[in-house]
Amino acid sequence: MSIYSLWGALEIGLIFGLVALGVLISFRILRFPDLTVDGSFPLGGAVAATLISAGMDPFTSTLVATLAGAFAGSITGWLNVKLKIMDLLASILMMIALYSINLRIMGRPNVPLISDPTVFTVLQPEGLSDYIARPMILLVLVVVVKFALDWYFATQTGLAMRATGSNPRMARSQGVATGRAVLAGMAISNALCALGGALFAQSQGGADISMGIGTIVIGLAAVIVGESIMPSRKMMIATLAVIIGAVLYRFFIALALNIDFIGLQAQDLNLVTAVLVTIALVIPLVRKRLRGKTGGR
């Protein structure tokens, strides 16, 4: 495995770390099975790429892309909370709606960013190769986002959001407007996914309508891998775990695809994902069995 693919895996892994944080909020904290992600990730990419190629500066473009994701997420939440559409179905509706919306935004199936400035080219320090600079920039950003979320979930509103997912009836009886909490949580979750998409488009040289396919599976895989290596109910550890999960996942993928004697190719990606997630899901079970034998309980 080359040094390039290692840095590359770290780069993509960190981007999907943002997605994983979003998935952590929807699936784990709010317990809202949200597939909007498959639409909000390319939405972020589409908005950012379109604005950048139209001449807007990359930071504002990325911010607008993030806000677009927040808006998409809050609509999914609204469909569920106000229109009483089942959570999974509401998110599927939003996901397919976003497919058309993303095509409308881009005006064509893909928007390349070849010579345009991106957040990475602007921030890249002198004398550092781009394939090293990009993961470094992303690392700083992901760490900042992680600590911001840790702080938020320790505040009164953040705590109210966690209670909403864990026990909505109790939350309401304590005066938490649970509907609003779901809306806010879905907005934050999809904002993070769209931010991931915006950065993905800028790191991979453009946005593509199909870039969102399977995002939710990768996000969930990261969450599950993270949880099985660092099981904890503490928020600070959970946020760290899913980021590490996302990076590890990309490393496994890179490893699997780069080791010649296994004979796997790029088209085997989804199969490898399925196998990895299965392994991650089985680890806790195996661990429990082993403990049961040695602990004599």
Next chain:
Amino acid sequence: MLAAKDLHITFNPGTPIETRALRGLSLDIPAGQFVTVIGSNGAGKSTFLNAVSGDLTVDSGSIVIDHEDVTTQPVWDRAKRVARVFQDPMAGTCEDLTIEENMALAHSRGQRRGLSIAVKAAMREEFRARLATLGLGLENRLTDRIGLLSGGQRQAVSLLMASLRPSRILLLDEHTAALDPRTAAFVLELTARIVEESKLTTMMVTHSMRQALDVGERTVMLHQGAVVLDVAGSERQGLDVPDLLAMFARVRGEQLSDDGLLLG
């Protein structure tokens, strides 16, 4: 304090399983009074409690708490005035959150929640002192997940949580029914103490006639969604469970057929 007037609630109206749960129920509870509510299964006890808390919206009638009409207010709005302990010990607390986080949630019940840190050092001291009064050793377990506690312990913490903020009325929904007899006695004793200390207006729904007569100062019996018996003061003082049954039979003009009422 609480004025419920002519409440009607019908479940599944217009279908074969239509249930008229409340049929013109009216009840006034003055400030500081501790009322126990009894009745057989399906009498409308829980429905009435859920109507007061806001979990259910009444079809007609009005609910006034502390001079404010709350009939159409959602649960979280009413939480300013209403504190509640559920029957299921698992329902009143968030099992994924720690003891202190649960208490912090209750600490800001009915208040605007902002972006300040939820569990502050000063709060922690208050929680510790409150928990110490339970005598369960929970004051040393503030950062334990509440899911690790037993049902009785969780119910005791729920009661504490309900009294962290001043409320106009405390609703207890058969909150000892899911506990073993010893724990139930402990939680009941704790209830009496907390209600006494904070001079809370309280409405306690219970299955047990014994309990209904032993605690509180007024007992109300529901049947078919309305109040059929309302005793307080000296009249209530001399009452025993058989008297209550006899009174009930007389009021309704029919013999009680529900043995479930006798249990406990």
